[in-house]
Amino acid sequence: MKYYAGIDIGGTNIKTGIVDELGEIVAEDSIPTGADRPQEVVLQDIIASVRGCVSTAGASLSAAGMGSPGAIDSERGVVIRNYNLGWKDFAIAPAMSEALGVPVTLENDADAAALGEVVAGCAKGAKSAMIITLGTGVGSGYVIDGKIFRGCEFGHMVIVHGGLQCTCGRKGCFEAYCSATGLIRMTREAGITEDDGTVNGKTIFDAAENGNKAAAELIDEYIEYLACGIANLINGLQPEVVGLGGGVAKQGESLLAPLREKLRREVFGGFALPRIVSCTLGYKAGLIGAAMAGKNLAASADR
Numbered sequence: 202m203k204y205y206a207g208i209d210i211g212g213t214n215i216k217t218g219i220v221d222e223l224g225e226i227v228a229e230d231s232i233p234t235g236a237d238r239p240q241e242v243v244l245q246d247i248i249a250s251v252r253g254c255v256s257t258a259g260a261s262l263s264a265a266g267m268g269s270p271g272a273i274d275s276e277r278g279v280v281i282r283n284y285n286l287g288w289k290d291f292a293i294a295p296a297m298s299e300a301l302g303v304p305v306t307l308e309n310d311a312d313a314a315a316l317g318e319v320v321a322g323c324a325k326g327a328k329s330a331m332i333i334t335l336g337t338g339v340g341s342g343y344v345i346d347g348k349i350f351r352g353c354e355f356g357h358m359v360i361v362h363g364g365l366q367c368t369c370g371r372k373g374c375f376e377a378y379c380s381a382t383g384l385i386r387m388t389r390e391a392g393i394t395e396d397d398g399t400v401n402g403k404t405i406f407d408a409a410e411n412g413n414k415a416a417a418e419l420i421d422e423y424i425e426y427l428a429c430g431i432a433n434l435i436n437g438l439q440p441e442v443v444g445l446g447g448g449v450a451k452q453g454e455s456l457l458a459p460l461r462e463k464l465r466r467e468v469f470g471g472f473a474l475p476r477i478v479s480c481t482l483g484y485k486a487g488l489i490g491a492a493m494a495g496k497n498l499a500a501s502a503d504r
């Protein structure tokens with residue numbers, strides 16, 4: 202059995218772990234990111250954490266992979282810019298590679314999570330899968346033939362021309378409507394709140410459950426936007442599986458069943474609908490996927 206280190210870099214925590222070649226986590230750790238510190242100092246913590254996992258697992262590493270948010274250059278293994286972490290022109294993969302003595306790849310965090318779901322989660326064994334994360338933003342990762350197709354940013358595909366302002370500068374992006382942030386905005390605008398006046402991603406679903414008709418209509422509208430964006434992806438890529446992750450996807454079938462129904466009307470011609478499912482790995486997707494990206498790197502180096 203071969204073993205790979207996975208590192209999932211987040212704004213609050215960095216998760217590290219050792220994953221076997223089948224995608225099973227055999228050791229894991231989580232450390233606070235401490236983003237107020239210099240990037241080189243954070244790197245030393247990550248290296249120590251990975252070494253700790255290696256010793257817990259009693260395994261020798263074949264390769265490692267990292268998943269990072271922000272603008273990254275995977276070819277060079279450089280985080281170009283990460284505003285949340287304050288990282289700039291950080292050649293993190295080469296530095297990790299030198300410290301660990303194995304090849305290290307750097308991927309976008311949504312891409313890594315998508316690969317994790319394909320290896321061990323909701324899209325296990327699929328030839329192609331699109332994983333959409335409905336969180337603060339809308340993340341997207343496309344995996345085909347077991348490999349990450351780098352650089353998908355379908356969150357910034359426009360679904361309403363001249364629509365809502367998006368953080369990216371365009372108007373009417375998928376993300377502006379379908380992120381948890383977008384759903385919370387719609388909920389607030391409809392005057393639907395929790396008892397204490399706050400709104401979260403679940404508020405609207407709870408209200409509908411309690412018989413609020415306006416809430417049910419708003420959910421239907423939200424799912425219309427979701428279907429519009431996902432139909433575009435299906436028409437363009439025809440993935441075998443579409444996996445939905447993030448807080449909103451926790452609604453499960455009450456979200457997925459009406460979504461499938463709308464997609465049947467939206468998807469082009471006689472295209473069969475892909476499997477539309479919820480992601481199953483949670484935070485582990487990023488860890489497993491990063492490690493499996495390391496495995497792919499090692500395999501391509503062997504050829």
Ligand SMILES: [Zn+2]
Pocket residue numbers: 356357358367368369370371374376
């Ligand atoms: Zn955008």
